[in-house]
Amino acid sequence: MQGLMQSWPLRVSNIIDHANNFHGDREIVTRSVEGPIVRTTYAQIHLRARKVAQALARLGIGEGDVVATMCWNNARHMEVWYGIMGLGAVCHTLNPRLFPEQLSYIANHAEDKYIFLDTTFVPVLEAIEDTLPKVRGFVFMTDRAHMPATKLKNVICYEELIGPEDGDFRWAQVDENTACGLCYTSGTTGNPKGVLYSHRSNVLHAMAVNNGDALGMRSVDSMLPVVPMFHANAWGITFAAPAVGAKLVMPGAKMDGESIYELLDTEKVTATAAVPTVWLMLLHYLEATGKQLPYLDRVVIGGSAAPRYMVEAFERNYGVKVFHAWGMTEMSPLGSLGSLKGGMEDWPLEKQIDVKVKQGRAPFTVEMKITDDEGRSLPHDGKAFGHLKVRGPAIARSYMKGEGGNILDEEGWFDTGDIATLDSYGYMQITDRAKDVIKSGGEWISSIEIENIAVGHPKVTEAAVIGIFHPKWDERPLLIVVPKEGETVTREEILAYLEGKIAKWWTPDDVVFIEEIPHTATGKIQKLTLREIFRDYRLPSVDAAE
Numbered sequence: 001m002q003g004l005m006q007s008w009p010l011r012v013s014n015i016i017d018h019a020n021n022f023h024g025d026r027e028i029v030t031r032s033v034e035g036p037i038v039r040t041t042y043a044q045i046h047l048r049a050r051k052v053a054q055a056l057a058r059l060g061i062g063e064g065d066v067v068a069t070m071c072w073n074n075a076r077h078m079e080v081w082y083g084i085m086g087l088g089a090v091c092h093t094l095n096p097r098l099f100p101e102q103l104s105y106i107a108n109h110a111e112d113k114y115i116f117l118d119t120t121f122v123p124v125l126e127a128i129e130d131t132l133p134k135v136r137g138f139v140f141m142t143d144r145a146h147m148p149a150t151k152l153k154n155v156i157c158y159e160e161l162i163g164p165e166d167g168d169f170r171w172a173q174v175d176e177n178t179a180c181g182l183c184y185t186s187g188t189t190g191n192p193k194g195v196l197y198s199h200r201s202n203v204l205h206a207m208a209v210n211n212g213d214a215l216g217m218r219s220v221d222s223m224l225p226v227v228p229m230f231h232a233n234a235w236g237i238t239f240a241a242p243a244v245g246a247k248l249v250m251p252g253a254k255m256d257g258e259s260i261y262e263l264l265d266t267e268k269v270t271a272t273a274a275v276p277t278v279w280l281m282l283l284h285y286l287e288a289t290g291k292q293l294p295y296l297d298r299v300v301i302g303g304s305a306a307p308r309y310m311v312e313a314f315e316r317n318y319g320v321k322v323f324h325a326w327g328m329t330e331m332s333p334l335g336s337l338g339s340l341k342g343g344m345e346d347w348p349l350e351k352q353i354d355v356k357v358k359q360g361r362a363p364f365t366v367e368m369k370i371t372d373d374e375g376r377s378l379p380h381d382g383k384a385f386g387h388l389k390v391r392g393p394a395i396a397r398s399y400m401k402g403e404g405g406n407i408l409d410e411e412g413w414f415d416t417g418d419i420a421t422l423d424s425y426g427y428m429q430i431t432d433r434a435k436d437v438i439k440s441g442g443e444w445i446s447s448i449e450i451e452n453i454a455v456g457h458p459k460v461t462e463a464a465v466i467g468i469f470h471p472k473w474d475e476r477p478l479l480i481v482v483p484k485e486g487e488t489v490t491r492e493e494i495l496a497y498l499e500g501k502i503a504k505w506w507t508p509d510d511v512v513f514i515e516e517i518p519h520t521a522t523g524k525i526q527k528l529t530l531r532e533i534f535r536d537y538r539l540p541s542v543d544a545a546e
């Protein structure tokens with residue numbers, strides 16, 4: 001027997017309609033590319049998104065076409081994002097930090113018809129225009145007065161494009177499983193692969209994000225997503241915030257400590273989300289200036305592991321709740337978030353922080369398990385670690401155009417490529433990427449754990465651990481350290497600091513110092529590059545053994 005409830009397709013256009021109908025005057029504040037802080041509302045975004053859809057239709061774009069953006073987090077980006085999706089087309093967010101060859105591969109693979117770009121990125125696209133024969137035009141996201149000189153051909157001024165439209169547009173009444181968003185993974189091996197989100201998956205994901213134990217946004221919140229819309233949909237925030245009418249504060253191009261602090265303060269931000277490197281810059285700024293964070297209630301840290309000292313600094317020094325989150329582009333991206341469970345609120349802070357440094361627990365709609373190499377489930381005891389596998393309605397079942405073949409097992413599980421533990425409370429902790437674990441004497445050493453402890457040393461800014469060949473143990477850990485500016489620190493000081501904090505046999509065989517650790521386009525440590533840099537490195541323990 002069928003239920004007798006309405007069939008109401010889960011489309012992202014319903015989200016922006018809802019924001020317009022019930023939160024029309026709620027603000028979206030942007031640090032604009034042109035410089036000043038610009039204020040708009042959900043009602044304005046709703047109107048201008050419909051103008052974008054009309055203008056695109058006039059340019060011949062329709063259902064199923066792919067239109068790209070290369071923009072910071074700002075209000076115009078939101079308009080274009082909802083305009084493209086509302087037209088039934090696919091909004092492809094390009095990450096400007098990728099190498100030119102990757103960008104050109106991605107834009108061609110996706111068959112982008114137009115690219116909407118912030119003027120900051122004109123040089124990025126000028127460098128690859130010749131490789132993009134299928135792109136019909138470049139829309140500069142500004143008004144006539146701010147149009148820069150360019151070598152690009154077929155350039156359109158955004159304000160002139162949408163200016164003549166009246167906004168009288170009915171969103172495409174597409175099936176909820178229709179594609180609406182596209183984001184390529186920054187995969188460390190092989191070509192990037194496209195993750196094609198549907199209206200349904202994005203709506204369900206927004207609802208999961210707004211779950212009280214996840215980001216739990218409400219209308220009273222002022223939310224600052226530092227995480228870019230081109231990095232896995234700003235972790236779903238640009239869907240989740242309008243769904244509840246939360247104020248949005250968009251940082252544009254400036255993510256340094258002072259600029260972020262200024263927005264947190266002047267816009268009375270209550271919730272914010274970014275990768276650890278952004279929070280590192282903010283914490284340095286706060287330390288240097290003695291400033292506090294009186295309005296901020298919670299900070300979400302994800303994309304890479306949040307080190308313990310960072311969680312402690314926010315919680316102890318600034319009274320800000322930390323939610324450590326984990327996810328992947330393939331998961332829309334939220335996979336887990338570390339809010340406390342009932343009963344834990346009375347625990348001493350130290351014990352709560354033990355929980356908060358883990359990557360958190362799965363919200364409803366994410367199924368999660370860990371398995372051994374043979375696919376057998378491992379116990380949830382916080383000790384056994386294995387392959388982290390996930391299932392759910394906002395998780396990819398295939399990459400665009402079938403690249404990479406079948407990515408699910410017979411039971412529909414997706415192997416995340418991460419190695420993790422799950423404890424009896426349901427909290428997951430990542431120990432490594434499967435590719436990065438250090439195999440020493442048949443046992444595994446977690447590079448992430450050593451890195452997170454090393455960055456707690458007061459003279460260290462960043463640390464990375466890689467496995468180096470060892471004739472006896474197979475691999476042994478090498479700790480690579482970036483000292484804080486103006487500080488000198490020795491190998492012995494670092495090793496003494498690690499003593500007692502990790503198992504003795506995990507102690508790195510050597511510590512080396514470099515000026516900068518290479519990062520991927522989404523801010524992760526580039527272990528592959530580090531392994532190349534240190535390919536011929538010989539550990540002193542090898543020399544000693546010979």
Ligand code: AMP
Pocket residue numbers: 185186232301302303304305306324325326327328329330333359416417418430432433522
């Ligand atoms: P991406 O799809 O580019 O966001 O990368 C996803 C990958 O980032 C995951 O598979 C993890 O390896 C890593 N990652 C994301 N969040 C965390 C976290 N909180 N701790 C450790 N690794 C993380």
